[in-house]
Amino acid sequence: MRVLAVGAHPDDLEILCAGTLARYAAQGAQVTMAVATNGEVGSPTLSKKEIAEIRRQEAAAAAAVIGAEFIWMDYPDEFLFSNQETRLNFLNVVRRVRPDVILTHSPVDYHPDHRTTGQILWDIRVMTTVPNIVTEAKPCTKIPEIYYCDTVAGIDFTPQYYVDVSAVFEIKKQMLGCHKSQSVWLQNQYDMSYLEFIEYTGRYRGLQCGVKYAECYQLSPTWPKRFEPVLLP
Numbered sequence: 001m002r003v004l005a006v007g008a009h010p011d012d013l014e015i016l017c018a019g020t021l022a023r024y025a026a027q028g029a030q031v032t033m034a035v036a037t038n039g040e041v042g043s044p045t046l047s048k049k050e051i052a053e054i055r056r057q058e059a060a061a062a063a064a065v066i067g068a069e070f071i072w073m074d075y076p077d078e079f080l081f082s083n084q085e086t087r088l089n090f091l092n093v094v095r096r097v098r099p100d101v102i103l104t105h106s107p108v109d110y111h112p113d114h115r116t117t118g119q120i121l122w123d124i125r126v127m128t129t130v131p132n133i134v135t136e137a138k139p140c141t142k143i144p145e146i147y148y149c150d151t152v153a154g155i156d157f158t159p160q161y162y163v164d165v166s167a168v169f170e171i172k173k174q175m176l177g178c179h180k181s182q183s184v185w186l187q188n189q190y191d192m193s194y195l196e197f198i199e200y201t202g203r204y205r206g207l208q209c210g211v212k213y214a215e216c217y218q219l220s221p222t223w224p225k226r227f228e229p230v231l232l233p
Helices: 012-026 048-065 084-097 112-124 166-177 180-190 194-209
Strands: 002-007 030-037 069-075 101-104 145-149 161-164 214-219
Touching: 002 012, 002 084, 002 112, 012 030, 012 048, 012 101, 012 161, 012 166, 012 194, 012 214, 030 048, 030 084, 030 112, 048 069, 048 166, 048 180, 069 084, 084 112, 101 112, 112 145, 161 194, 166 194, 180 194, 194 214
Parallel strands: 002 030, 002 101, 030 069, 101 145
Antiparallel strands: 145 214, 161 214
16 A cells, blocks of 8 residues: 655644554555655744755654655745646656555645645646646556645544554654754744644544544545445335
């Protein structure tokens, strides 16, 4: 099984779905973690180029914790837009990975880069199999399913599916702990602790489904599926 997770920023995937990805990896799935923007505004002291490189290394280290393939898309932080070039690049990433399942941001999340990432992936979902839309990677043979991750702090998000991540929560914390530059930035900028945040949200979603820690998802809109008619007695 192939799983592609696409986050808008370095650390988004670790916050929202690292436990699920760790479980996929433990079951033998081929997991790929792609990051759309480079996080270049995430420092009060370093230049854009310097902090972007640090964040790339941190995100790569986090993916390595579970043996995931890592893709760095390098769009400017805070300025991700849907246009022909961006769609084609996202399309090429999906075709290259050829996933059965895509995990990404909800279109109702608070951050514009989050919403744009989720929307682009939904917009290109059917295009992945269309031969006349040409990318470096060949078209997929089937359309992947897209599951939207929880919004940050769960605002305006009603879960359809829960994943018990209790057994891999320490791995989730290890992955998020790779993002040391952002731990300092968030503490200084917003008086926020990374690890406290995922503890609260993980326990909250776990409480809803009867486990210690959980992550949750919504299935994106999908094409109607065809069923054989059933003859009533």
